[in-house]
Amino acid sequence: MKIYIVESYKSKLRFVFVIVFAFWMDTKRFRIQERTLNIGIQAPIDSSKKPIVWVLGGPGSGKGTQCEKIIAKYGFTHLSTGDLLRAEVKSGSERAKSLTAIMEQGGLVPNDVVLELLKEAIIARAADSKGFLVDGYPREKSQGIAFEQAIAPVSVIIYFEASAETLTKRLLGRAASSGRADDNEETIKLRLKTFLDNNQQVLDQYPDKISRINAESSVDAIFEEVQKILDPIVAAPAIDSSKKPIVWVLGGPGSGKGTQCDKIIAKYGFTHLSTGDLLRAEVKSGSARAKTLTAIMEKGGLVPNDVVLELLKEAIIARAADSKGFLVDGYPREKSQGIAFEQAIAPVTVIIYFEASAETLTKRLLGRAASSGRADDNEETIKLRLKTFLDNNQQVLDQYPQKLKRINAELSVDAIFAEVQKILDPIVAAAN
Structure with a gap:
């Protein structure tokens, strides 16, 4: 009976904590929106000097391999929201406790928190980084809009495009050797549908910034296309417009x-x-x-x-x-x-x-x-x-x-x- 009462009490505390955290996030969201309405807001970095690249592609598209090659050649800082969340939870901060409580309840981490982690990571590395490679983000249209308002305009979006058949075949091949529980055919189809539905909204939002690459080619052939996109972006500007407006x-x-x-x-x-x-x-x-x-x-x-x-x-x-x-x-x-x-x-x-x-x-x-x-x-x-x-x-x-x-x-x-x-x-x- 005592154990039940203690567990019930803990559960209620967690519930209250999540409600309070949600209220705090609503307040924070309002403040972020209020700040972004100010036309003169200063972006954390100048993405014309420190390029920001969103790397998108379905599961099995090979974007992880291409990210490694981009980092090796261009020295960009790789940012993954999953890695940032795991690092934050391990940090033991107040925010880490909030995140742990949300995840234990099976909830989704609010996008404002993810955005804040991305922003902090970019600011922390801005001085030394040559650019930022944001891997697998945004996953939906609203996230992209919020990112550009709170951080900086994206320089280019690289989308590694492959058919559902190719992605399914690759993931099933990976399952045979990796033993990953989420690489069975039924789960794969669900993951691909979710990705494609949300991803299309992002692509439609940025038609002028998207560079599509056929992800069904060889690794080296794909990277040749990546370089055609990134080489002009990382090249020095014709003039310094901070000195010559x-x-x-x-x-x-x-x-x-x-x-x-x-x-x-x-x-x-x-x-x-x-x-x-x-x-x-x-x-x-x-x-x-x-x-x-x-x-x-x-x-x-x-x-x-x-x-x-x-x-x-x-x-x-x-x-x-x-x-x-x-x-x-x-x-x-x-x-x-x-x-x-x-x-x-x-x-x-x-x-x-x-x-x-x-x-x-x-x-x-x-x-x-x-x-x-x-x-x-x-x-x-x-x-x-x-x-x-x-x-x-x-x-x-x-x-x-x-x-x-x-x-x-x-x-x-x-x-x-x-x-x-x-x-x-x-x-x-x-x-x-």
Whole structure:
């Protein structure tokens, strides 16, 4: 009877402990969310300098073997949430007691705790690490979103892709020698279904950052593909944008960003870069690339983004020694261009978005049409241009919440520039 009472008492204590811990986590979650709403929040690390790679793949995909090869070549720090949880439980900390109580009750460890362990591990190793290899995480869409908000944007997601038949065959082969209880056919099918259902949400969330690799090739052939992905990422950026700020200036047609660019150049001495100007200059140069561009444009085709990016990179490198910073006008126009720019050139320092209503932009453009005679300033064309801009631009804005600064472009020219200076003055001071 005494034993029953003691065990019952212990069980109740554990239950109360779990409830209290859950309440504490809800409070902590609210505080984390509250902090991430602050646009100016400082990420624990700069993932453009210390790449963060999520490595995903089903059980039996061989990602463990590839992680070992990545670590050997690139010196990345390997982080596994399972390893972090086991290490924390062994530590005997207060959090370890909470985790033990949850697991003894058969509960799932809250994602906030897992995220906090990842964040602490990354901060602790940030000074010496060359990059971070996050193995098998995130397992679902919400975890990926929370990771980028609390820690830093992922640099690239490597997904080792193999058919369910191949994965099942490999796991059954492993079972024959390992004796693992979870390698029977029924359990394997359940594990694969759970993985595929959740993993697809993650893949759909990050179409521009995913690099898929056929995991049914040989180990060496797979690693050759891995190197094609990682080599450009670990290469040094074209310039150090902490010393030579890079500013993306965005705004719809008629937002007045051209006028503001003139004022920024006059005050700060930044180099102004417009992809349109760069393309026209290249076509006039008569180079071999110019001939290719001319042929594309004569057929009404779009110039490949790789070419535009190369022109931007060449222009930035050519002016890097003498420039005080770079003002990239009207670029990127879509999310994938922004990601490619940061990978190939350098991280953007700040994004200034001159924001005005569609009504205001239309009115300004129609007013300009009356005096300029521009063929693309009629109302029908204006509406189409605005729709195209807004659809693509929103993806860019959503990609960079921490670097984005919005300015009301419906104010006077001087009032707008006063806001611009509030953004750029501290950046320029820090660069000097």
